[in-house]
Amino acid sequence: MFQAPGSLGQKGSNATLYPVQDIFYMLGAVVPMYHKEKLQKLPQLAAIHHNNCLYIAHHLLTLGHQFQGRLGALLCDRTATFVDLVPVFRRLGTECFLAQMQVQKGELLERLSSARDFSTMDDEDSYAAANRAVRQVLHQLKRLGKIWQGILPVNVYCRAMGTLLNTALAEVVARILTLEDISAENADRLYTLCQMLVDEGPEAFVPLHAEEQNRPFREEVPVYVPKWMMFRELMLVLQASLQEILDRWADSKGPLAAEFSPSEVKNLIRALFQNTERRAAALAKIK
Template sequence: MADGVLTRQIQLVTANLIEAIDGADGFQNTHQPQHYESAKFSIEQVVFILEKIHIMWESILPRSIYKRSMCYILGSVFSRITKDMLLIDDMAAEETLQLQGLIHLALENLSSLFLSLVENEFLDHQTWIELDEIIRPLKKFRKLAELLDMSLKSITAAWESGELTNCGFTSSEVQNFVKAIFADSPLRKECLLWISRTPS
């Protein structure tokens, strides 16, 4: 596949994927069945498109070009979904579980694609580390799933240790996330102050 043709294909696929993600309406209100189903369908559409190009491109592209192209596309997808989820300004407890489930749904259903990018046969700890390296936004996407189930103190500690910065989170993103999930309280105020004062 000529470079120009491949570039256009990547642009087209990325546009289709973004359109599919747009169908989730920012992943808002997933604690409501109708909104959850829309978000789930959006993730399923994304997986379908990615699996389709995985099967097509892996068979015709040189490995290095296939790997580079897929990593770029996957990075765009994970960046966009993460961005949308982090923009939610108020999350019900059930909503955090639904969002976490949607992230896991995407990761689990893309396992064969992930394995096509590395030399490993299983998605073990080392494989995920390798994937995080070649698809930078994946690390943040996976960490977001963990954050959705973490306590306020644990999130603050993760920021303080530099772990969240290492995953690509900014101070404002973490502060907004905390405000979206946890009700106003003296502890929340203290943690937000700590996050804002701790250099990233």
């Protein structure tokens, strides 16, 4: 019967080193397959498995050196380590959690797909559907925040939540950019929906661990959410006049130009404003 490394004796040490390695190989091979369905469906279990794999990988770095004195003369004179297993367990933990992230991204996009493309916000049913979709996205983010806080390391947790929030914002931006006609009422309602995401989305990052709670988390949101500034610029455009849009474009040197291409800004102007000479003059300045 297998003995724990702490109980290895000189006589059986040579014969026990390889069974120990085999146990780690079996652990890495069996757990992901046996619990495959649960690891895909339960975000909490995926986070725990991720941590377990990284914890094992960390200790495998020094396990051979830690018990080198008990491995007998033959192995003691050589380098008997488990370092070759470190990338295996790191990969297992990372792949499992990335797969769970893909599941969560798919659910976010599915919820936003029920928003009817944000195209007819002046219709009460369409606006209600879009409002419900945004609420469901925020609920999913907050639920994941509660599940993963206390399990994932803070840096991994913030990157994960930032990636998911970024997915939602990028999808909303993409849908609004495809709109060909945005009335004043539609623009106001789109702005309201976007404001919900701006107000409540960052709440997924708190509360952090005790040592992190005093950090100004809202200031760090752009670090973890690449589309954050683009989303804020889009909100400004939805409420801006032609001159304000040109001021933010600033001959392709302003904050609007940093987030959107000339063609995207032109499409927004065409959708938001009627075809007038002022609009034509503004379009000519977007280069």
